[in-house]
Amino acid sequence: MEIIRWTILLVLVLPVPFILGFIPVKHMNSLQKTPAMTYVCGWFVSFFIFELVAVPLILLEKSFTLLVAVYTVIIAILVPVSLWQGRDVWKAYWENIKGIRELPAIVKAGWLFFFLLVLFQMAYAVFYEYYDGDDAYYVATAVTTCEFDSMYLRDAYTGYLYPLDVRHAFSPTPVYQAWLSRLSGIAPAVVAHSVLAPVWLMFLYCIYGQIGDRLLWNKKTYRPVFMILTAVWMMYGNISLYTSETFAMTRTWQGKGMMAGMVIPALFLCLIYLAQETVSQGMWMLFICVCLSAVLATSVSFMIVPTVAGVAAVLIGIKKKSLRFAAELFLCCMPCLLLAVCYMIVK
C-alpha cells in the first residue's frame, strides 16, 4: 500500500508536470525544446490551471473534495491530450542528446560536477530539516484542508472555524499540496518537506538551466560553468534571512520560496526570450502561466508582476519599436491584475 502511495505521489510530481509541459513546448523553437524546459513549462501549466480552478471555489466556500474532483478531471483530460501534442517533441530531445555526445570531456565533467552538487542539495533537503515558524501556518493549512474538507475557513493554528481568510485565499499553495496529499494518501508535511523540497529544487535548477541556455546559446561549453556558479551561489546565498536564495533553499515548498526560487527566475527567462525578434507562441503561453503562478505563490505578486511586466513592456516595446508588442506583453499579466482587483474588493 505504501509503495502505491509513493508511486502516485512521484508520478504527480515527476512525469505529470513533464507531460503537461508538452503543450507549450510544442509551440517553442528548437533551442527551447529541451526536457528541462518541458518540465518547467509543465509545472507552470499545473499552477496556472490550479489557480484558475481553486480561487473561485475557495471564494465560493466550496468543499476541498469538489476542487480535487474538478482539478483532477482537468489534469486527467490534459495528460493524454498533451502526450498527443508532444509526439513530435521527442525528435528534438533526441537531437539534444546526440549533441551531448559530441561535447568535450572537460565539459561533460563540468556537467557531472554540477549534477552532483544538485544531487547533494536534494539529498540534504530530504535528510535534514529546517525549522521555520511559518510552516506552522503553511503546512498546517494543508493538513487542515485535507482533514476538514474546507479551504481557508478554519484557523490553521487552532482548528476552529473562522471567516474566509481572504489574505491567503488568493495564493493557495498549501491547498495545491493538500491536493497532492489527498490523491497520494501521503501526509502533507511529508509531501512538503520530503518530496516537494527536493523536487522543486530540481525544478529551480531546470529554470536556471534554461536561462543559461539562452544567455550562452552560442557558447555551449560555458553552460556548465554558469550552472556550477549558480549552484554555489544558491548554497552560499544565505547572507541574511531575507535574500531570495535563503527563501529558495530553506523554504522551497512554501509559496514565498516558490516565488523567490522559481517564479521570479522564470519571469526573467520569459522576458529574455520575449525580447528576441521572433517570439514563439509557446513562450507567450509560458509567460501567461508564470504571471498567474506568481499569484498562486504569494500575494506580493500583485505588486511585483505588473511592475516588472509593465517596465519590460515599455523597454522591449521601445527596442522593437512596437506599441502593439508592448501592449500584448502587458496584457499577459491581466489575469494577475484582475485577481488583484478581486482581492481588493473581497478584502
Place this chain on the structure above:
Amino acid sequence: MTAVMKTIIEDIILYNNKSFLMPLFLIALLFLWVTETDRKLRAVLLYLVAAIAVIFLCPLYAWIGMQIDEEIYYRVFWTLPIGILVCYSTVRLMMRFRHAVSRALVFFLAILVIVINGDLVYTNSFHIKSVNAYHIPQQVIAVADAVRQENYKPVAVFPAELLPFLRQYTADIYTPYGRNILEPAWTFHNELYDAMEGDSAVYDVAEVARCARNERCAFVVLSCIKQMKGSMEEEGYFLYRFVEGYFVYMDYNYYWVYKEQGLLDQDLIDVGDGRMGTP
C-alpha cells in the same frame, strides 16, 4: 517620505547584512553594461534590471507598496536577478581570456569570492538531521498520537515548544491557541497560555486547570522539565500517559461525558477506569 526612505535603506541593510552582495551586483551590472553586446539581452538584463531597481527604490512606489504590507517590502528585491548577473558576468569575464589557465583562475576566484562573502545555508543553526519524513520532532508525533482519538477531535493544550509542529502533523486535535501566540509582534493574548508559560520552571497547576476548563480542554499536556505546584489529580484530572517527557492528563468531567457517548478509544477507557478503580 523620509520615513519611507528610512525603511527602504533599513531593508537594503537587512537584506545585504554585512556581505558584499549589493556591491557585487552593482559591479556585475556595470561590467555587463560595458561588455554585453547583445542588444536583446541588454534590454532585459541591464535596462530592465536597472529600471526596476530605480522603481523599487522610488519613495512614492515604496510608499504605495508599504501601504499593503510594510513588513514584507524587502521582497521586491527578489526581482533583482543578482545571482544571474553575477554568474553570467563571471562567465563573460572568463571568455575574455584566451588561456585555459587564466580562465580557470577567474572561475576559482569567483567561487572564492562567493564562498568568502556568502554564508553556507547548511551551517545555519536551524538545520538539523531529520528524524522522520515529516521533518518534525518525534516527541510531537508521540504526544499527538497519545491525545488524538479515533471517534472525535478533542481540545487539548500543549507546552509552547510543541505548538509550531503539532498542527503540521495532525488536525485531529483542537488547540485553544497555536504557534501564532509565540510571535510577540502579533500581540495575541490568552489566559491559559500565561498560566502554562508564565513561569519557566514551575506550573501553577490550579491556575492551569482553571484556565484549561475555561477553554474546554479535555486534555492538558505538561512538560516533565517543569515542576508542579499542586497536583493535577487534586484538580480532577488523571494521568493518561507519560510520553517522551510529557505528562498527558485528561479531565474527568470530559472523560465521563465522552465515555458515555462512546467517543473514547479503548486504551484511554482502560486507563481512566483503572485510575478510578472501576473494574
